[in-house]
Amino acid sequence: MTDTIARNPAANDLAPTPTDRGQPIRHSDFATLCDGLDYAAQGKTGLNYFDGKAKLKTVLTYRELRERSIDLAYRLVKFAPKNSRIGLAAVSTPEFAVLFFACQYAGLVPAPLPLPVTLGGRGSYERQLQRMADTGDFHALFTPESMEPIMSSALNDQAIPVLTFGDVDKLPKGNKLRKFNEDDLCYIQYSSGSSSSPKGIIGTQSTVSANCHAITKHGLQINETDRATSWLPLYHDMGLIGFMLAPLMSQLTVDFIDPQDFTRRPMTWLQLINDHKGTLSYSPTFGYELCVRRWRDDRELDLSSWRAAGIGGDMVRPEPLTEFEELFGPMGFDKGAFTPSYGLAETTLAASFAPLGQGLKKHTIDMDRYERTTEAVTATDLTPAAARRTFVACGTVLPDHEIEIRDFQNNILRGSKVGRICLRGPSVSPGYFRNSQATEAAFTKEGWLDTGDLGYWLDNQLVVTGRSKDLILWHGRNIWPQDIEWAAQAAAPHRCGRACAFAIGGAGDEKQIMLLLECRTRDPKLLDEIFKAVTAAIRLEVGVPVRLQLVPKSTMIVTSSGKLSRARVKEKFVSGGIIDLQNAESIRVVKSET
Secondary structure (H helix, E strand, C coil), X not given: CHHHHCECCCCCCCCCCCCCCCCCCCCCCCCCHHHHHXXXXXXCCEEEEECCCCCEEEEEEHHHHHHHHHHHXXXXXXXXXXXXXXEEECCCCHHHHHHHHHHHHHCCEXXXXXXXXXXXXXXXXXXXXXXXXXXXXXXXXXXXXXXXXHHHHHCCCXXXXXXXXXXXXXXXXCCCCCCCCCCCEEEEEECCCCCCCCCEEEEEHHHHHHHHHHHHHHHCCCCCCXXXXXXXXXXXXHHHHHHHHHHHHCCCCEEEECHHHHHHCCHHHHHHHHHHCCCEEEECHHHHHHHHHHCCCCCCCCCCXXXXXXXXXXXXXXXXXXXXXXXXXXXXXXXXXXXXXXXXXXXXXXXXXXXXCCCCCEEEEEHHHHHHHCECCXXXXXXXXXXXXXXXXXXXXXXXXXXXXXXXXXXXXXXXXCEEEEEECCCCCCCECCCHHHHHHHECCCCCEEEEEEEEEECCEEEEEEEHHHCEEECCEEECHHHHHHHHHHHCCCCEEEEEXXXXXXXXXXXXXXXXXXXXXXXXXHHHHHHHHHHXXXXXXXXXXXXXXXXXXXXXXXXXXXXXXXXXXXXHHHCCCCCCCCCCCCCCEECCCC
16 A cells, blocks of 8 residues: 555655645635645645654655545445544554545544554553544544554454555445535544543534634744644644644645654654754654753754744643753754644644744742642742742634633633633534533533633733643642652652652542652662652652652553543552552652641
8 A cells, every 4th residue: 555655765756845835825724624635736745754864765745645545535435434433543654644534535534543652551552442442433443554453452342343554445446525525524533531531522624624724824824935844643633733734734845753763763853854944843842852861962953944843732841941942052943933832632733822933931930829829920039949830821812712711610810810721712623522421511502612721821821830630739739740740850860750640548638649750770779869869859849748659660651642641640559550669568758848
């Protein structure tokens, strides 16, 4: 199948698609994805796939993508009734793009699925896949041949056929297309499951087109000289919408590397931006942090073309981003290029963007005041260092959309009062697929979405402070688990991995705060050093009693997008499924000095 999808890398004329569209730019003013691809196929741009050393592997122009997708769509029309759900392994290869759009032309609903490596073990992945298959009611699942055994094993008890990409190419052809109309579905996007089991978020043609328009026309103001670069996984909204669908709907060339290649060689991301003069690229904060940690001063880079370095997908942490701009500033990176944004899959992708060129708009608040009043009061010279916390503004709401900050009684909050972020607009999903209970809990009849996030206003820009379900209430204080986790990681960064804080046992003030910290060593002496360093850091920076447990690496459970799932880690801990590296019988207690 691969040979018919993209130009063979052995061909003498293989070159990436150009930045120049060869046609007038249109900012997603299309009714459907098929309309968008029909137009993009008239130009010269497309998708380029590179290996971990920044060498070009395959090229898929939008013209080739359309031709191949339509050919497969004729096969899929005969294979499945309209609106059937197709689970689609979201590999970063031309096959995924072709099959995703083949579903669009065939009137089938693709459900991009995460890959095994992201979920910490085969058993965990198979359970996750089973839950997705149950909620999505898949007609079939399409996968690369290399992943067929694990996919088939996961669906062993379900009557869902698993077809390899090559199998799909051999299906008999029908004699018509039935591409989606503007009122039809588009895809099912699974939520990351950071605080619950994944839910199938419905994407419609109209919500996707509306968000792509808002992103390309207003958020990033895409122009004729732009070129995108991405390592983001395509099963996550930031990868799928931000760096496949939105670029296509604005006829933008994209240079891809596989997420696993980025993890192994993060400099390849920056090398591609250097080599092909990329202007637009996004990452969660940890991606920038990884580049700083892995830099070896072994190459020359020119990052001056990078005009919008987006940050999204998780909490925006200013410290690693400041380190990035200081390290790569001499290589042409403009600190004003940082573009924090806010969004979630329930709003297709984006809800707000920082003004272009603004960079990091930081706000340092007095956490003692916040924890007692839920108000984000600016820190002063009298605020103790341990009580300071810096947030980053995520910009203004996109045109035609609304954001309100509300308290838990649904009163609208103004200014620096922290509350629930609620959102309404044409990009908002109609709800969760075949999950009326979850839909009613998150969406109102008036079209408002309760995002589950907390935030406040800073000079008319949205500041996101965390997930409401993760907030720990302790003796009248509002404790953010991130504060505990970041303090622990900062105390021993070279020996420790992820950290996870959550409350256990009791009610009200009787609860205890638990902290798990992954360690890359089992040496008792080193573990004792880590324990003492983290203990001191928590006493100094957090000032609450915390039960600390050092655990093996890869203990934490993360979502399909790489976010820490505190709820699932807590469940694993309570069930006795986590090892204490120091003492299997007891857990030391970090006592507060306050």
